[in-house]
Amino acid sequence: MSLQAAEPLPSRRAARPIPAAPLAVGTFSIFYLSVIVLLPIAALTWRVVSGGTASFRSAVTNPEAVAAIELTLLLSAIVVAIDVVAGTATAWVLVRDDFRGKHFVDALIDLPFALPTIVAGLTLLALYGPRGGTGIDVAFTRTGVVLALLFVTLPFVVRTVQPVLGELDRELEDAAASLGAGKLTTFRRIVVPAIAPAMLSGIALAFARAVGEFGSVVLISGNLPFKTEMASVYIFGRLNSGDPAGAAAVSLVLLVISFVTLLLVAALRRRVTRHERALEGARKERKAPASPAPGAGR
Amino acid sequence: MSGSGRIALRVAVLGYLGFLLVAPVSLVFYRTFRHGFGPVWTALSNPDAVHALCLTVEIALIAVPLNTLFGVCCAFAVVRYRLPGFGVVNTLVDLPLALSPVVVGLALFVLYGRGNAVGDWLTGHGVHVLFAMPGMLLATIFVSLPFVVREVVPVLREIGDEQEEAAATLGSSGLQTFRRVTLPSIRWAVTYGVVLTTARALGEIGAVSVVSGAIQGRTETLTLFVQRSYENFDPIGAYAGATVLASLAIFTLALMTVLQRQRSCR
Amino acid sequence: MIEVSNLTKRFGDFVALDGVSAMAETGSLTALLGPSGSGKSTLLRVIAGLETPDAGRVLIGGKDVTGRPPQERGIGFVFQHYAAFKHMTVADNVAFGLQIRHRPRAEIRARVEELLALVQLEGLAGRYPAQLSGGQRQRMGLARALAVEPEVLLLDEPFGALDARVRKDLRAWLRHLHDETHTTTIIVTHDQEEAMEVADEVVLMARGHVEQVGSPRELYESPANEFVLTFVGPVSRVAGSWVRPHDVAILLSPDGSDEEAMVERVVHLGFEVRVELTDTTGERLTVQLTRDEADELELASGDIVWLRSRSVVDPDLEPV
Numbered sequence: 021m022s023l024q025a026a027e028p029l030p031s032r033r034a035a036r037p038i039p040a041a042p043l044a045v046g047t048f049s050i051f052y053l054s055v056i057v058l059l060p061i062a063a064l065t066w067r068v069v070s071g072g073t074a075s076f077r078s079a080v081t082n083p084e085a086v087a088a089i090e091l092t093l094l095l096s097a098i099v100v101a102i103d104v105v106a107g108t109a110t111a112w113v114l115v116r117d118d119f120r121g122k123h124f125v126d127a128l129i130d131l132p133f134a135l136p137t138i139v140a141g142l143t144l145l146a147l148y149g150p151r152g153g154t155g156i157d158v159a160f161t162r163t164g165v166v167l168a169l170l171f172v173t174l175p176f177v178v179r180t181v182q183p184v185l186g187e188l189d190r191e192l193e194d195a196a197a198s199l200g201a202g203k204l205t206t207f208r209r210i211v212v213p214a215i216a217p218a219m220l221s222g223i224a225l226a227f228a229r230a231v232g233e234f235g236s237v238v239l240i241s242g243n244l245p246f247k248t249e250m251a252s253v254y255i256f257g258r259l260n261s262g263d264p265a266g267a268a269a270v271s272l273v274l275l276v277i278s279f280v281t282l283l284l285v286a287a288l289r290r291r292v293t294r295h296e297r298a299l300e301g302a303r304k305e306r307k308a309p310a311s312p313a314p315g316a317g318r
Numbered sequence: 319m320s321g322s323g324r325i326a327l328r329v330a331v332l333g334y335l336g337f338l339l340v341a342p343v344s345l346v347f348y349r350t351f352r353h354g355f356g357p358v359w360t361a362l363s364n365p366d367a368v369h370a371l372c373l374t375v376e377i378a379l380i381a382v383p384l385n386t387l388f389g390v391c392c393a394f395a396v397v398r399y400r401l402p403g404f405g406v407v408n409t410l411v412d413l414p415l416a417l418s419p420v421v422v423g424l425a426l427f428v429l430y431g432r433g434n435a436v437g438d439w440l441t442g443h444g445v446h447v448l449f450a451m452p453g454m455l456l457a458t459i460f461v462s463l464p465f466v467v468r469e470v471v472p473v474l475r476e477i478g479d480e481q482e483e484a485a486a487t488l489g490s491s492g493l494q495t496f497r498r499v500t501l502p503s504i505r506w507a508v509t510y511g512v513v514l515t516t517a518r519a520l521g522e523i524g525a526v527s528v529v530s531g532a533i534q535g536r537t538e539t540l541t542l543f544v545q546r547s548y549e550n551f552d553p554i555g556a557y558a559g560a561t562v563l564a565s566l567a568i569f570t571l572a573l574m575t576v577l578q579r580q581r582s583c584r
Numbered sequence: 585m586i587e588v589s590n591l592t593k594r595f596g597d598f599v600a601l602d603g604v605s606a607m608a609e610t611g612s613l614t615a616l617l618g619p620s621g622s623g624k625s626t627l628l629r630v631i632a633g634l635e636t637p638d639a640g641r642v643l644i645g646g647k648d649v650t651g652r653p654p655q656e657r658g659i660g661f662v663f664q665h666y667a668a669f670k671h672m673t674v675a676d677n678v679a680f681g682l683q684i685r686h687r688p689r690a691e692i693r694a695r696v697e698e699l700l701a702l703v704q705l706e707g708l709a710g711r712y713p714a715q716l717s718g719g720q721r722q723r724m725g726l727a728r729a730l731a732v733e734p735e736v737l738l739l740d741e742p743f744g745a746l747d748a749r750v751r752k753d754l755r756a757w758l759r760h761l762h763d764e765t766h767t768t769t770i771i772v773t774h775d776q777e778e779a780m781e782v783a784d785e786v787v788l789m790a791r792g793h794v795e796q797v798g799s800p801r802e803l804y805e806s807p808a809n810e811f812v813l814t815f816v817g818p819v820s821r822v823a824g825s826w827v828r829p830h831d832v833a834i835l836l837s838p839d840g841s842d843e844e845a846m847v848e849r850v851v852h853l854g855f856e857v858r859v860e861l862t863d864t865t866g867e868r869l870t871v872q873l874t875r876d877e878a879d880e881l882e883l884a885s886g887d888i889v890w891l892r893s894r895s896v897v898d899p900d901l902e903p904v
Contacts, residue, residue: 041354041399041400042394042399044403045391045394045395045399046395046399046401048391049388049391049392049395049404049407050386052388052391052392053388053392053410053411053463056456056459056460056463057413057463058410059429059436060425060428060429060460061413061425063425063428063429063434064421064424064428064429067428074344091455094406106331109327109330109331110334110335112327113327113328113332114329117324117327117328119328123575125332125335127571127572127574128333128335128339128340128571130574130575131339131343131567131568131571132339133517134517134521134567134570134571134574135343135521135563135564135567136521136522136523136541137521137523137524137541138521138523138541138544138545138563139346139521139541139544139560139563139564139567142346142557142560143342143343143345143346143547143560144342146342146345146346146349146557147341147342147345152345164468167338170344171338171339172337174338174339201378203323218396225415228415228416228417229415229416231418232416232417232418232419232420232421233418233523233534234419234523235419235521235524235541235545238545239545239549251418252418252419252421252524253420255421255424256420256524256527259424259427259528262391264424264431265430266427267424268424268477269422269450271418271420271421271425274418274421275417275421278413278417278418278421279413279416281416282412282416283409284411285412286409286412287417297555440594480667481667481668481669483634483654483661483667484661484663484665484667484669484725484728485669486633486634486653486654487632487633487634487654487659487660487661488660488680488681488684488729489655489681489685489732490655490680490681490684491655494684498684499669502671502672503669503670571633
């Protein structure tokens, strides 16, 4: 058997018989994205920028705005911290454990993705609010907001970590054990580094989601300024009070946070893809061809 | 992991999920139907509720196909044709996922409102975007934009060029190849993306609220109807609407689960 | 007949083909052989129309097809990783080319049956590619390519992804198939043993150039340069010349030879025995003996012996 690997292929383009198709498709995509997403965002940015720095600064430094932004960032950070632990634990149980109804639980994780946020808030209010009957009442409290954010951000870390955990080569953990590492050490030094990019990706997405959340917090928080008013609700309030400039200014702050998060996730995804491609290459070399169908020849 | 450790973790995780997800949602179903189906039916037959439901469905019926078309086109532009600049496009497509829906609504409000060139021009020609259907549509399309793209891109990448090259060597024209080889191989990814897009479109509230003014009976979607009902001390109406939405969500969830199975089989 | 003249192809800075000219006779089985990066796969893909060359021409059956897409070249192509249409059954895969040409259904069915029998996949018509082994998938790929009766059959490292045993079997089977169908065939491979075993003619390439063209025997016995010499078969250096390991005799006494060497290891490989030695300068070399020859000599590690070459294979020199 020759030891030489297959010819390395630099990026190449297959000959395409219809050159018109890519042009049409590309043009339509750019046009659509611009009209739907880019144009409105540009208009918003331009409105704030053209309003001048003075007006921007006053809108952003007004105490209620500051309180809203600070509260949003603080609670989002808390929520994300809890998500990392709960999400990783959940992913671990879904991948490594086995019990009756596991598939049902796995499906359940996606519920916050499928459920409208207003309904999420309503359900939490129903059980953990004034007439919940459990004795717990988190309506109009920060705890209530945290609960709502935990609900809507639940799937993010779970779903990003789950596939990576599933693909993790158990042999690495076995090797660590054979070298004397205990369960916790193995987890800390072998598993966590492998799932770290996925975790970060999930954290970033969860954070962005929490910062911008509106539907689930608007009912449960009661939107008390300086107490439970989140940035998105503050913006909404400013608009209703006929202060679109103030709303736009704070929106720009959120927009910047979103963009930064987006770039972080994109960078992480590129790193994960590169890592996956390397693993895939190694796996392809090792793998024997698919086992033959029963009764078949070669 | 040791036996007791594993069980402890399992119990902890299941407890967390029960506390956060299962209990609240189950309670709403219970509360809604506690006094029978009658009050629920009355609440839902109220003309505002009916209108809200119809409006929500109408918007979804337009937004989802458009975003699906865009999703497939964009995925091809990024993966197959590798058009210049589309690496950036691929990242920008994710923006709606990271952006607060209220900010989305406000951006549309600024663009199509008074004092903006585009807005003034449109109003001058009798096209009302804000506080009307077009605005609600644009808001819904914005927030549900990424899902089909995100599902199709990795699948296209994974399939690679080879099947299409093989089809070309066998005499298949571009269109024939697309129809017979490419489209069938991405159909589950597209379907899954469509389900996610629909769920997002049905559940949208923040952006649509800003853009539409939530005018009762005119520009109020079902989600807005639930919010208004609750704030106006009409819990039956709120729960009834929430139940409809939650049922749709659970149906969506079931579809998602089934489709996931299909995708991993093939 | 397939002819390429002066083909050049670059990928960015990398020169895959540098003015390559070559020819394959009608009805022949030609192997494009070479190490990674030699350009052999690129050459095949240019012939197929899956890549467009920066310069040069491609002629198939006397016609200049350089500008034409793959659809119009009358070729059949077999891919290293099968390129199976995953969502179609085996029968639909094989029938694809005929369905595209809108042939009557009865005709298609008959032809598919014929081909599946030819590649020994009868009974698997209703299966999906994922349910087949690698070898089966590749035979399906061949059947699919042959279905449209191409003028030319192009195979891109067709057995590269398969187990060693399966590869050997399919190799022999392919040669047998070619002997029956006589379709002009070009096969790309990096495995010199495969090329030697299967091909009528070998085009040996390295770094975008053609190093030598000839029958397997010609390349083995009359290499054009040192690269061909060392690539096409094992060589040992004895008395300053290149010799094939089986052309070296081991002597227990000097007897006119002054090539002294020490036995490091004797490896028994069934009928062949490979003796690894170090010569007086410390360089390693191997000599290949038959089992009988080895038994007569009774060599052991550490023995001092003398070497005599029976025939030298220096490039550009006539065999001694």
